[in-house]
Amino acid sequence: MKFDFVIIGAGSAGCAVASRLSEDGKYSVAVIEAGPKDTNPWIHVPVGYFKTMGNPKSDWRYVAQADPGINGRAIPWPRGRVLGGSSSINGLLYVRGQHQDFDHWRQLGNAGWSWEDVLPYFKRAETWHGNATDSSETRGLDGPLSVSPTALTRTVVDHWIDAAVDAGYKENPDYNGEDQEGVGYFQLTLKNGRRCSSAQAYLKPARNRKNLSIITDTQVERLVMTEGRVTGIIASSKGKKVEIEVGREVILSAGAIGSPQILMLSGIGAGNELAPLGIDVVKDLPGVGKNLQDHLQARPIFKTDLSTINIEVNSLFKQAMIGLQYAATRTGPMTMAASLGTGFLKTNPDLETPDIQFHIQPFSANNAVEGTHPFSAFTASVLQMRPESTGHLELTSANPYDHPAIHPNYLATTTDQETIVKGIQIARKISTHSPLKAHITEEYAPGREVAMDDEVGTLEWARNTAVTIYHPTGTCKMGSDSMSVVDERLRVHGVQGLRVADASIMPTITSGNTNAPSIMIGEKVSDMILEDARL
Numbered sequence: 001m002k003f004d005f006v007i008i009g010a011g012s013a014g015c016a017v018a019s020r021l022s023e024d025g026k027y028s029v030a031v032i033e034a035g036p037k038d039t040n041p042w043i044h045v046p047v048g049y050f051k052t053m054g055n056p057k058s059d060w061r062y063v064a065q066a067d068p069g070i071n072g073r074a075i076p077w078p079r080g081r082v083l084g085g086s087s088s089i090n091g092l093l094y095v096r097g098q099h100q101d102f103d104h105w106r107q108l109g110n111a112g113w114s115w116e117d118v119l120p121y122f123k124r125a126e127t128w129h130g131n132a133t134d135s136s137e138t139r140g141l142d143g144p145l146s147v148s149p150t151a152l153t154r155t156v157v158d159h160w161i162d163a164a165v166d167a168g169y170k171e172n173p174d175y176n177g178e179d180q181e182g183v184g185y186f187q188l189t190l191k192n193g194r195r196c197s198s199a200q201a202y203l204k205p206a207r208n209r210k211n212l213s214i215i216t217d218t219q220v221e222r223l224v225m226t227e228g229r230v231t232g233i234i235a236s237s238k239g240k241k242v243e244i245e246v247g248r249e250v251i252l253s254a255g256a257i258g259s260p261q262i263l264m265l266s267g268i269g270a271g272n273e274l275a276p277l278g279i280d281v282v283k284d285l286p287g288v289g290k291n292l293q294d295h296l297q298a299r300p301i302f303k304t305d306l307s308t309i310n311i312e313v314n315s316l317f318k319q320a321m322i323g324l325q326y327a328a329t330r331t332g333p334m335t336m337a338a339s340l341g342t343g344f345l346k347t348n349p350d351l352e353t354p355d356i357q358f359h360i361q362p363f364s365a366n367n368a369v370e371g372t373h374p375f376s377a378f379t380a381s382v383l384q385m386r387p388e389s390t391g392h393l394e395l396t397s398a399n400p401y402d403h404p405a406i407h408p409n410y411l412a413t414t415t416d417q418e419t420i421v422k423g424i425q426i427a428r429k430i431s432t433h434s435p436l437k438a439h440i441t442e443e444y445a446p447g448r449e450v451a452m453d454d455e456v457g458t459l460e461w462a463r464n465t466a467v468t469i470y471h472p473t474g475t476c477k478m479g480s481d482s483m484s485v486v487d488e489r490l491r492v493h494g495v496q497g498l499r500v501a502d503a504s505i506m507p508t509i510t511s512g513n514t515n516a517p518s519i520m521i522g523e524k525v526s527d528m529i530l531e532d533a534r535l
Contacts, residue, residue: 001213003029003247005028006246006250007021007250010085010216011502014085014254015087016202017522018212019212020526028213033083035080035216036057038197045195049338052082058081060078062076062079069389069412070410077472085199085255092338093338093513094513095342096176097517100115111488124143130187145189150337157360167430169345175187180353186337193326193330220234223266223268230250230496230498232245246497251529252476257475260393261393263476263500265398265400269284290392290475291477292407292409293474293509294387296410297469298382298420300379300443301443302442303377304439307376308362340360345357353511357385359469363377382424384423385512387413387509388413391407393475411459420462424446424458425452502521503517
């Protein structure tokens, strides 16, 4: 097999790239996904992430290494392994990030990545189904990705938003518009009560194009290099080796874990780390797998006398009725995203922009793959949006089927420690404001054993309980310094015919959930590729 362009990874960015490169029919395009087709019905039910995370048929099921910053715990790191990638198993939350995130990328020397540069691609990607002031200026109206306001509301979330306003924070109906700061309901990648993954948005409409091949259940093992240029790939499908020739370019969109792993397996990475594993070093790029950034969430939980999902699904009869409602009308609790309410707030009023984000969930559980608690409660998850701490990935062997070792390095700096503590304190403070306080029967976590002003105890609680909110980025960072991996056109330094396009290229993590920026990256790189092809 031979194609002009091969995209490795049919995730948030890869699906966008495959669709855009194949649109005019001029080039032959293949997108290769290690996982299966997105036929599991739970993928398309918004609440189905409870069934797809931790499922080997849709999740890589990575586990990070024991991390000193979270008291030596080794926590799961779910990543999508199916058409749509993580956009098929995520919480459906659509957050672009702050304008300043992208202006900072430009200030680091990455021409073409300021907010002014990337906004047209955010707009091109989406069809916005809500109302917003001057929506034509900031929101897309005819893109493939359906983005909707939350239709499902909950009294407990309404009360949390009102309590936050009572505590002095402003309400914001469109955090993806001109200003991110404030509290409100999340916007979702949702259409007609079903998940709008990147695969549904980009690949499904394109699947019958004669010049597009969608290859699933095929894991790429390494890239084939000829005189400094990528000329093909070696993969495995159902136990058989597959060789694919590439006429123009390979676009690596395997995610913040998969993309650096494939580069390193192909001899592109830190030579002093690859050689001891028996891997021939093709290009010594020490930044591959470094600069790992993620959002760590602390999860204060409050028992309440209001109705929450915990008690609405606590019997088979209730579950059956909810299922029937969804089957008949595509409405009800099964259309619920991972979180309903959100807040982008400042831990210090002197800050230029918000530095923490809330995910308000009308349920409580130990994690995304376990059942809810047996009592009525809500979760006020809070994270630091721009952590200073960076980690790294490393190969454990030259075997492509061995997971790399993930070292998140959480809470390694004083700023990160202070910010998570302040975020937890703000969560607890909001719970003492009206109208929410009258409906809280008990603070379940951190609980009365940790006083509000006990910073040491609060940090220790966070170290013992905080988990990832699934936003790994930065491991193939864009830039021109000695630790960068790709240039501003996402071409791998020193290697011809190879780009990386996914969350791994972010030099710094964006302020919020990372699916929307990843799709934007796919949209933007496709234009760059086509421009270069014409030249």
